[in-house]
Amino acid sequence: MTPQRFLDVVKRRSLIIWSVLAVGLALMYSFRGIVPSSYSGVAHIVLVAASGTRDPSVSIVDLPSIATSTVVLQRVRNSLKLPVSLVNLKGNVSASVLGRSSIMAIGYRDQSAERAIAVSNSVADELSRYYDEISTQSYDVNVSRLSTALADEATKRQRLDQEMSGVAASNPFVVSDKSADAITGQIAELSEQRAIALAQLQGDQALAATTSPDSPELSKTARHEILAGDPAYQAARVAAGKDAAQLIADKASYTSAFPGLPGEVAKVQSESGLINNEASRALSDPDAYSASAAATMEAHVHQLAIIAGDTARLQQLDDLIAKATSSLNQVPTVGASYAQLSAQRAAVDTEYTALAGRRANALADRAEASSLGSIVVLDRAIKADTQLASGRTRVAVVALTLIIALALGTAFLVESLDPRIRRAEDIEELYGIPVVGTFGSKA
Amino acid sequence: MKHRISTDSLAREFRLLRNRIEAEVHAPAVLLVTSATDRDGAGLTAYGLAESLSKTHQRTALLTTSATVAQTEWSSGAPAPRQQRRRASDRLDAGNIKMDGGGFSIVSVSHERVATISRANIAELVSDLRAEHDYVVIDGGSLPENTFGLLLLPSADATLVAFLTGRAQLPADRTMLDTLEKAETKVLGVVMNEQATIDHFVEQIPKREPGIEREADAPAKVVTPTTFARRFEVAVPRIGKSG
Numbered sequence: 001m002t003p004q005r006f007l008d009v010v011k012r013r014s015l016i017i018w019s020v021l022a023v024g025l026a027l028m029y030s031f032r033g034i035v036p037s038s039y040s041g042v043a044h045i046v047l048v049a050a051s052g053t054r055d056p057s058v059s060i061v062d063l064p065s066i067a068t069s070t071v072v073l074q075r076v077r078n079s080l081k082l083p084v085s086l087v088n089l090k091g092n093v094s095a096s097v098l099g100r101s102s103i104m105a106i107g108y109r110d111q112s113a114e115r116a117i118a119v120s121n122s123v124a125d126e127l128s129r130y131y132d133e134i135s136t137q138s139y140d141v142n143v144s145r146l147s148t149a150l151a152d153e154a155t156k157r158q159r160l161d162q163e164m165s166g167v168a169a170s171n172p173f174v175v176s177d178k179s180a181d182a183i184t185g186q187i188a189e190l191s192e193q194r195a196i197a198l199a200q201l202q203g204d205q206a207l208a209a210t211t212s213p214d215s216p217e218l219s220k221t222a223r224h225e226i227l228a229g230d231p232a233y234q235a236a237r238v239a240a241g242k243d244a245a246q247l248i249a250d251k252a253s254y255t256s257a258f259p260g261l262p263g264e265v266a267k268v269q270s271e272s273g274l275i276n277n278e279a280s281r282a283l284s285d286p287d288a289y290s291a292s293a294a295a296t297m298e299a300h301v302h303q304l305a306i307i308a309g310d311t312a313r314l315q316q317l318d319d320l321i322a323k324a325t326s327s328l329n330q331v332p333t334v335g336a337s338y339a340q341l342s343a344q345r346a347a348v349d350t351e352y353t354a355l356a357g358r359r360a361n362a363l364a365d366r367a368e369a370s371s372l373g374s375i376v377v378l379d380r381a382i383k384a385d386t387q388l389a390s391g392r393t394r395v396a397v398v399a400l401t402l403i404i405a406l407a408l409g410t411a412f413l414v415e416s417l418d419p420r421i422r423r424a425e426d427i428e429e430l431y432g433i434p435v436v437g438t439f440g441s442k443a
Numbered sequence: 444m445k446h447r448i449s450t451d452s453l454a455r456e457f458r459l460l461r462n463r464i465e466a467e468v469h470a471p472a473v474l475l476v477t478s479a480t481d482r483d484g485a486g487l488t489a490y491g492l493a494e495s496l497s498k499t500h501q502r503t504a505l506l507t508t509s510a511t512v513a514q515t516e517w518s519s520g521a522p523a524p525r526q527q528r529r530r531a532s533d534r535l536d537a538g539n540i541k542m543d544g545g546g547f548s549i550v551s552v553s554h555e556r557v558a559t560i561s562r563a564n565i566a567e568l569v570s571d572l573r574a575e576h577d578y579v580v581i582d583g584g585s586l587p588e589n590t591f592g593l594l595l596l597p598s599a600d601a602t603l604v605a606f607l608t609g610r611a612q613l614p615a616d617r618t619m620l621d622t623l624e625k626a627e628t629k630v631l632g633v634v635m636n637e638q639a640t641i642d643h644f645v646e647q648i649p650k651r652e653p654g655i656e657r658e659a660d661a662p663a664k665v666v667t668p669t670t671f672a673r674r675f676e677v678a679v680p681r682i683g684k685s686g
Contacts, residue, residue, distance in 0.1 A: 419611040419612065420609050420610055420611050421606075421608065421609070421610065421611065421612060422608045422609055424633075424635060427606050427608075427633050427635060428633070430612060430616060431604060431606070431616070431620060431633055432620070433604065433630050433632050433633055434632045434633065435632060435633045435634070435635055436460065436463055436464075436603070436631055436632030436633065436634060437456065437457075437459060437460030437463065437632070437634040437635070438456060438634070438635040438637060439453055439456035439457055439460070439488070439491060439634065439635070439636060439637065440453065440456070440484075440636050440637035440638055441452055441456065441637045
């Protein structure tokens, strides 16, 4: 359809168009109250680039697209926990560069003034962070790979350390470069200690023999001390002594014919048996006590303990000597294994050091890249900046557009349903001959 | 609703049409303007074309049956209504159709007489007009609705079809096309009438100033061909150009 044809139809159906417009505007005026107010928050950011350097990432003309990108808006949506869809969020966010400056305005329209402010500020913040990510993204990848490699090397080194510790635990001498000499020296030292310990044991055993409770001397002393402390034995012995003395005195004074002698002899004999009985009783008495026997027993026990310690010490030295001897025998095999592990660990250390150096360089490059350009939030949206946005105006514009479209559509629908012929093309189609002239055009 | 039409644009539109016709049909020639219905403006087209042709050709004739265009009181003895007569008379008397370079002849045949004139006589009339004029423009009217155009169709060198824009397709359109096809006439094309009327031509004629003697009060000068006028009771006035 040519513009002229369009204008012709509009002129011809102007009554319909104006009628539809009038009805539509009346309806729009009637329902104006159902459109809620909305608010707009605006924050400003500025793109700062280091002088004399070329910003490696993006320029100011790219920022509106980045600010309204789904990456940034999804972060804003997550950080603020916005109850709006990403599509609606994107539709209400606006970003435009102010003239030819490096300043960009970021706006958000919402029915809540607080949310309009929060979202516009959040978009500015996320844009700043995302810009940094973009600027240093290549370096981040490098740093990340180097960090992974470093972690792998550290794990490898830790594993080697564990293996080396295990080998060293089984044979501590392999840690030393002169492990055989060290083991030999230790065996000699242990042998010397063993000789001393053996001498000590033998001395202590000899001493223990002297304090044995089974010695005859100690038995006599203990018998004497027990019987001396037993009153019944002593009384029997005194009485027997007295009677024996009386018998000796009577034998000296009288002849064997003295009638009292047999009685006295029998009495002495009886008292002698009584003494033996008392002695047996006293010695078998559980409460019988001999201080010498007790002291001797205590000293003997003590000596036995010393002997046991000496024996244990000797046994320990024997074990150490045996172990050292075994280690000495294992030096050729375990030492080689430990040496191999040591070599591997040294290589891992070298690799780790090299990677650490490269990572440090990458971090330095990243820091340098991030310093080349950055986005600074110049002006945050605040309460005072909140303004009544064109919510109703926008709806009104949309409604008016729809009404105009409806009016034009109605006009063209009526035109299409009108059977009257007005165009040269239609006449040529009707008659099959060309139109050679036109007259009577309206002024 | 009557819309305004600039007389300048009207003249320009007919000038364009004239240029095209002059390029395709060389003088002397007889041009028949016809249409499917009487309201399509065949008479208006013929009138405007004749007027435009008269600006470049001294000898142009318009053969019509339109009572509005011609002085019908001279044609058949059955005068048109008085008001209509006066209007046509005023226009003719004022001489404003006599454009720069001269006017053109209008030959009027009443509808009533057409039915009584034979095809041979009509052919003879056209032949006579062709002999004396560079272009003879015939207002054939509606082909399906009257016989005048049908009678003149064999005599025409080329045919123009007038069409009034804004009307629906009619069965008469098909009838007209069938007639043209059967006659095997040369059809130049369609002339679109954007709802102009004869009033647009009339309005451009200034009113006669009071006190000035009306030329129409004097007897009209029937200059050519008087014999045909007498024989067929056809009025052949010569407008603005003496004998």
